[in-house]
Amino acid sequence: MATIGERVVNLRKRAGMSQAELASISGVSASLIRKLEQGSRSDVRLETARKIAAALRVPTTAIITDHVGDQADxxxxxxxxxxxxxxxxxxxxxxxxxxxxxxxxxxxxxxxxxxxxxxxxxxxxxxxxxxxxxxxxxxxxxxxxxxxxxxxxxxxxxxxxxxxxxxxxxxxxxxxxxxDLLEAAAIVSTRCWLLLRRGRLEQARQLAIKWADDVEPRISRATPRDLSAWGWLLLRSSAAAVRDNRPGEAEDAIRLARTAAVAMSRDISPGDDFLRTFGPITVAMKRAENAMVEDRPDLVLRMSQAIPTNDLAPTSNNRNRHLLDVADAHRRSRQYGEAFDVLRRIRQDSPEWIVNQGYAKDILKGIFAGRRTLTSDMRDLADFVRLDY
Incomplete structure (x- = not known):
């Protein structure tokens, strides 16, 4: 199987681009592209792979390998x-x-x-x-x-x-x-999330689409369990599609998920099962997540103003994941103080959660790179999340 670097160099040459041109169009540093192609780097974050794929006009899965993100600390x-x-x-x-x-x-x-x-x-x-x-x-x-x-x-x-x-x-x-079918669908939705975290975008996308088709309800008769199962599978399909450089498909899926959310009227946890919590707020958070994947921090910040992140938010996990997108949007907008304040809030609310988030560490590294000096609070958070910098 070809390495990531071999795939990048082959696709780049096929597109008639130099390394410098690929770096300029994708926004990925020429140094990283060179290291990938030379084999001195054998892995890459999914977000970076998507940027390279978008510049080359190919699906992200044309670049990444199945083992992305497999290794735990x-x-x-x-x-x-x-x-x-x-x-x-x-x-x-x-x-x-x-x-x-x-x-x-x-x-x-x-x-x-x-x-x-x-x-x-x-x-x-x-x-x-x-x-x-x-x-x-x-x-x-x-x-x-x-x-x-x-x-x-x-x-x-x-x-x-x-x-x-x-x-x-x-x-x-x-x-x-x-x-039953809906219980199975909820488990499949979580499995799709697992596949997404492992970088197995096509497998996640196909699995979510198949099961969404299987459980699609008649909206006029749908129960909260029906709507949650269908809606979450659509959200997983959208997440896989946007990461695989299929923006139209991602938007279609999340539009259908919003239909289910509107029918739900508010975020509900069917059977008091927090894993199945679904509704308009959940869909709004996932829409913002898609915008962040597409590197649109300005849109994320605008959308976030209408998304509650207090105790009324659906679940701590989805709320915190959304807040990481907000923090990253501030960072990319060079609003480093605001970005750090969001990270500090997540630590206060969910200290054990943030320690396990590589995304949070990447945001913190970006904040540090953009500042001349670090405050004691920033150094303290870096130590808390065990940041290697």
């Missing part, structure tokens, strides 16, 4: 080792056999940890919960629901913390136990 891997072992059936199953009702109560009691991004506490409690759930060998509906629900949450959490192989295992196991 060693510190994170160690932190989640017990969870991964439990997923493989190697957890501690000693003690009195659990019951379905007992596991359900334990899962319900743990929900504030999931919603509040309490990763350290989840890393401690989740292995035992997974091990207990593995003892449910029956196939009745209540057991399947509990297993599927926990495995979906686990896959979402491991995707968030860059444990991609383990996340794939959890989501596929959860899909096997899914009780």
């Amino acid at each position: 060693a510190e994170t891997v160690d932190h989640w080792g017990a969870v991964r072992r439990a997923l493989h059936g190697l957890g501690d199953q000693s003690g009195e056999p659990p019951t379905v009702d007992g596991i359900r109560r334990a899962l319900d009691a743990s929900m504030p940890l999931w919603r509040g991004d309490k990763y350290a506490e989840l890393a401690t409690t989740l292995p035992k919960l997974l091990a207990d759930t593995d003892t449910l060998v029956g196939t009745d509906r209540s057991q399947r629901f509990v297993r599927s629900r926990l495995l979906h949450l686990t896959g979402w959490l491991l995707t968030q913390t860059r444990q991609f192989e383990a996340a794939e295992l959890a989501l596929l196991r959860g899909l096997d136990d899914a009780d």
